Amino acid sequence: MFIKDIELTNFRNYDILKTDFNQNVNLILGNNAQGKTNLLEGIYLTSIGRSFRTNKDSDLVNFQKEMARIKVNAEKAYFDTSVEITIKKDSKKSIKKDGTTIKKTSELLENILIVIFSPEDLKIVKDEPEKRRKFIDRELCQIQPLYYDSLSNYKKTLAQRNTYLKEEAIDNSILDLWDVQLAQYGARIITIRDQFVRKISGYSGKIHSSITNEKESLFLEYNPNIDLKDDIEEQEGYFYDEIKKSFKNDLRQRTTTKGPHKDDISFYVNGINMRSFGSQGQQRTCALALKLAELNLIKEETEEDAILLLDDVMSELDIERQKYLIKTLKENQLFITTTDIDKNLMTSFPDAKLIYIHNGK
């Protein structure tokens, strides 16, 4: 699939931007702080309805304005689609898909499929667990609306339970209402994450051995905070029991200490844990394999070639890895930002559309 064109109005540092895109490669060029990442952010927003760098929608509206709008038209394997998002500083955003306003953000999912790869992602192996959970959540939300709903319900319930745990007097029957819900949503999250990590491990393993000329073998392991059970019902019952067991501890710490909000994943190369023992180059290769694996997984689940946003990432990779990337990404629409006119990039993509950004124009 590919995005045909975009229209940004009062989005970040843009007043009005209207442009069409190349079906294959788009090189977005400009000095620092001109609006390159902002443009990628606008594009990304149309996939899951939220930004990859802020949770506050109002940040997306131009400082001087009250309302922002993002519109894209895209072409997919079997039909065309359009997405229009309107963000007002003082109220909820509204989203139109194919001209019709949708009620829940989850209705937007599985429509425009986008993977973003930024220098932040290169650190995913050694970063704190929260970053890896975010990665899993972001990817799963795109391809599984059920996951999106379970996750947002889990987060809401968790926040309410944690607020309640800070009160003076705790009524067990009230707490139990949240425990039941946490177990229900949490069990779904754990089960879906387990399947996801298995699949992505298979794909990234293959890509990783190809990048390393079969010298190294990558394996991803899911480390759930609550032990895995065979099926979702058993998982729910077990998680519920675990919440009950940790009640005293939760009360002492005044927060929910057990659950998928504490999950992690580990990367092993030739059996060695990359977070503790990987060289920087090895950690980056794992990250690259993981990102490319996402594209494979999306293809498997949706039959679509996802759009790939590469924000300042080319210059962070050595020539060998750059070449690998270029060689593998023939089918995907690419948006690549860079600050300098990179001769290598220009010759690698002779037919690319060049988009020069200067001060939001």
Ligand code: ATP
């Ligand atoms: P770099 O090469 O450094 O990554 P960039 O071209 O990617 O730069 P962006 O991150 O797109 O730069 O940001 C461009 C500018 O947009 C920044 O100077 C930032 O302060 C400004 N900006 C961010 N949010 C808003 C907003 N809501 N209203 C107006 N300007 C904003």
Ligand code: MG
């Ligand atoms: Mg940038």
